[in-house]
Amino acid sequence: MTAKHEPEPTHDPSAAAVSLGLNAAIRVCLFDMDGVLTKTATVHAAAWKQTFDNLLRRRSVRMSQPFEPFDEVKDYELCVDGKPRADGVRSFLMARGIDLPEGEPDDPLTAETVQGVGNAKNEAFNELVRTAGVQRYEGSVRYIRAARSAGLRTGVVTSSANCAAVLAAADMAELFDTTFDGNDLNTRKLPGKPAPDSYLAAARALDAEAAQAAVFDDAQAGVQAGRAGGFGRVVGVDRLGQAEALYGHGADIVVQDLDQLLVTR
Structure with missing residues (x-):
């Protein structure tokens, strides 16, 4: 697990979260990788x-x-x-x-x-x-940059053991304050999704309670983990036409690409 520390934002974080289509309490955004950030x-x-x-x-x-x-x-x-x-x-x-x-x-x-x-x-x-090679979703990149500009902290939570290599190949590594991947799951002997443990560990690494963190996942197991962990916002990302299933497993909202959340400001 990797984590970086950045200065606290100087503006109103509640207004920033709302501008991103999130609850006012959200301070941290946690993203699944495959299917949310990268076209892997x-x-x-x-x-x-x-x-x-x-x-x-x-x-x-x-x-x-x-x-x-x-x-x-x-x-x-x-x-x-x-x-x-x-x-x-x-x-x-x-x-x-x-x-x-x-x-x-x-x-x-x-x-x-x-x-x-x-x-x-x-x-x-x-x-x-x-x-x-690795392609990335540019709508997700726009959203993450907007979140970071607004003062929210960002992390990647993935079951993949290839997280570092994939993010580097997609030129996205510098967009995140922490990562929690399959290697961390094995080292810590934690269950993977749909258990919430990996998302909860990433939130703690960013000094946030679950209620202060939003989860973004395209997998049914991922949104189920977000709901089970009591996260403040669970965003389903529908890349495969499974919006109904994502809602059924715990998503608060489902979008086809993350920058749609910016349009709803």
Whole structure:
């Protein structure tokens, strides 16, 4: 977890929060990364598909069963979106009725274990990032810059273990006062989303109570975490046409891009 300390704003923070489409009590904005800040949700989905399809093909041949591929929309949303890598593996395998041993963190990419499958997915993701790069959502960049200009502090909360590399590739690292990622989850032995622990840890790092912080997430598990943590504002970001599901899991408001919140001032 990384944190930076900046001087306190000299203007009225309540008016600033309202101008950003937030509650007057909000002092901190906490953003999920993939799908909110960067266009890496589709990269993750592609990496999951490559990994799971390889596993499913091998099993279909070995067991003489039909091959049912990973669905990059339905399976991604329901099983892996917003979750720590190993939790996503377990969730999808459970949905398919597949029982694999847990394995060890350093299992090879070909190992048919939870950890081996997770390692294969991480390698596939990193290769896609290396070959295609990372794009960012410019509406999110505009919103974050407006929030920082208004004196609010900002943080990234992601289950990804590749947070630093992705933010650097997207030229966004300097926009945030703190980050909390999958490495921090493992180090602190905390549960990932939909549990609120990662968001709560980031809020504490910025000297804020949950009621003083807003959560911005595009995953159902993420908005559920924001609601469970008692955060002052839970903003769902609808990139996949799942506004109803985001509301159902705890979002106070759903937008298609963050700069829409600026338009409503």
